[in-house]
Amino acid sequence: MIASKPLAELADPQMEPRRFLEQLYRIAVQRALPLASMGAYLPKPPDPAKGRTLVIGAGKAGGSMAQALEALWPADAPMSGLVVTRYGHVPPRPEGLKQRIELVEASHPVPDEAGMKAAERILALTEGLTADDLVLCLISGGGSSVLTLPAEGMTLADKQRVNQQLLDSGAHIGEMNCVRKHLSRVKGGRLAAACAPARVVTLTISDVPGDDMGIIASGPTVPDATTCAQALAILDRYKIDIPPAVRAGLESGALETPKPGDAVFKGHTAHLIATPQQSLEAAAAAARAAGIEAHILSDEMEGESREVGKVHGALARAVAQRGQPFAKPCVILSGGETTVTIRPRQPGQPKGRGGRAGEFCMGLAGALMGQANVWALAADTDGIDGVEDNAGAFVTPDTLARAEARGLKLAPHLDRNDAYGYFDAIGDLLVTGPTHTNVNDFRALLIL
Template identity: 50%
Template sequence: MSLQPARLPEPPRDILHKLMDAALRAADPAVQIPHNMPELPRGKTIVIGAGKASAHMARCFEQCWIAANGRDDIKNRLGGLVVTRYGHAAPCNHIEIVEASHPVPDAAGQQAAGRIFDIASKAGPDDLIVCMISGGGSALLALPAPGITLEDKQAISKALLKSGATISEMNCVRKHLSAIKGGRLALAGAKARMVTYLVSDVPGDDPAIIASGPTVADPTHQKDARAILKRYGIALPASAEKILNDPDFETLKPNHDCFAGNKTIMLSRPQGSLLAAAKVATELGLVPVILGDAIEGESREIAKMHAGIARQVAQHGQPAPKPCVLLSGGETTVTVRGDGGRGGRNAEFMLSLLLQLRDEAGFAALAIDTDGIDGSEDNAGAIMDGESWTKAQTRQIDLADYLDRNDAYSAFEKLNDLIVTGPTLTNVNDFRAILIF
């Protein structure tokens, strides 16, 4: 098997950006909302929700709803409230959009969650509640359980984010300490008919995990949340300990009456983005290999696994011949060491991958968070090719040191290899593409 790079139809970085663009287009919930409109109710249509994509979803729904039912009386019976991350708003004419903090909740999110809960509680049997739920909703829909303060909630969120816990583990804890998650929003709106639109940002696309499942049943128990906290050595304030040991404050299980007749519609999911990118890759003459849409684990370790598969392609033509692109999704995690640096899980994945492949010829890669924000910085992720290692050596950038300090953002900033898209108004989690040629 020849180790010489294969000819590509376009420069590697251009190809990677085309794959990324295809993945983001496929993740846009606006594509599916017009095909999944509910029946017109006799009463009001109340739109509520939370998440990074929720405002965009609400705007699309409003436009489609009015186009299909555009009488003045219908417009006058359309309203509601949706909370999204700062910078992710999409203006609506009839639905109120507010912004709050992510990934650590703030007072704006707490106030919005309380208002959303009240709106749902006041809906009647002739009304329709339409819930727009997407990733990020756990932090944005911050309504702590009785006795737990916002400060308690913030401290627990920060500890979980630094611990390396998976998204399913974090959301298990969150829903058991919340007055609105784990199906409790469905209970609040139980008098009305309810339809939930979902954009999945979780491995496996489990509705109970997306934004901690405010409108769906929860199969987990308080003991599961306690075990997770113990596993990661996270101490709780006394108020949270009390809630986690109160059998009367369990989340709502599938047999609860409040879920009867409710409908859940999945609009976008990670697999759809991977398939869209694979289609473009095939059109460009590349062999796409989808490694999985639900990959979890420590970012730097997942990068080592991807690097091993990439070398196998380059050296042995397995599991596919060159030119090939490895595609994957899911949500990796970062265990922050010490004070840590700047950067999210995708930049850390890319930095580890760059250290693994170093100056080997015939590789280029990209990794982003599909919401446009990797962690808490302004980048979606990072990109690299054969020149990246050379630039690092020439500029005397110690990449291993940056990785040790969880400072991948700064490393790629120095290399001018950050990817900045701005908020994409969707969120199907990580998208990774490794080109082998």
């Protein structure tokens, strides 16, 4: 599990800018780990003579959330359940911590059979629940993929194809999850409906702009305000084919989700235990403690990753050259969830590799044009940028020059979405391994 450095050990940003930025990232990640914040939101266990406690959940932070719950839940209070997380994202078990919650792994970002079987098992566990029972639902980003159960008339292969096309389309997370909720038997509040009449307490780590619980992991236990008509419009907008039976279900409203005010949510509560803004604030506080003023632009930035990178680059150049709108030295921080539209590959062109953070860094490097005294790091807080083994990448004043010295031009790598190949060749990837949490994009620009 990733750990932060004590503030007293922060690198000197003037002498070690890259190390300083990496430490800010690690501090942001540490703030989002569930053990530090979950305890304040746990309900009282039910009377074991009357009810039981069932734990279910899904997401990239599922493993660490389950372990945090096991550590915090009273030892004499019965508890059992099943949580699904991404392959390779189960943290090492702390010595002496008894396992009471089963953990299984499944695929992200495209769902697989393991995720479908996990969803089927979780639904089966909800059968026979009573009003005296308590369900603790642990939800984090990535749950849309690792917890998958296709709607009637749709196969897993159909779901995989639609999901991949959505990922490649450039659709933003709200659009993607609107579709996912209506093409599922567990998302969009349907899991809460399956738990009725039990009381449900949802504990959530946010990975979406605005911290909308209806979007995080496609909101399996919260009301859904989106509609079948909206889902169908999104599918048509991005020219994504669906089986005729599913289209008919969307057109008729047969695949509609439980809405706000539905009786299935009576007595339910949902809590955000970690958010992107909290992580950005932790990084900002650390920078200020090191004598560097910090400015948080927003935790809700969306848009094409490369274009967001260009905007950040223009801002950093203004600070470096004119001291506007911020005085230097300073750190500029931002979060959110950008998107990458996959460009068609030309015949004979090698396949590109990389994710949102790397694509942002390519756009940023191009906009900075070798600007002196500007360093940057963009990384995904789950430790995995897309489907690669890196969390993100660094940009330095000599990024373009070092790449060109190795015969690498930025434009061709952007054309084929190959951030991994570009930054790997010059030793500028950040590799952390899975962090066991997920509050989405982290970006830090240091201007000296």
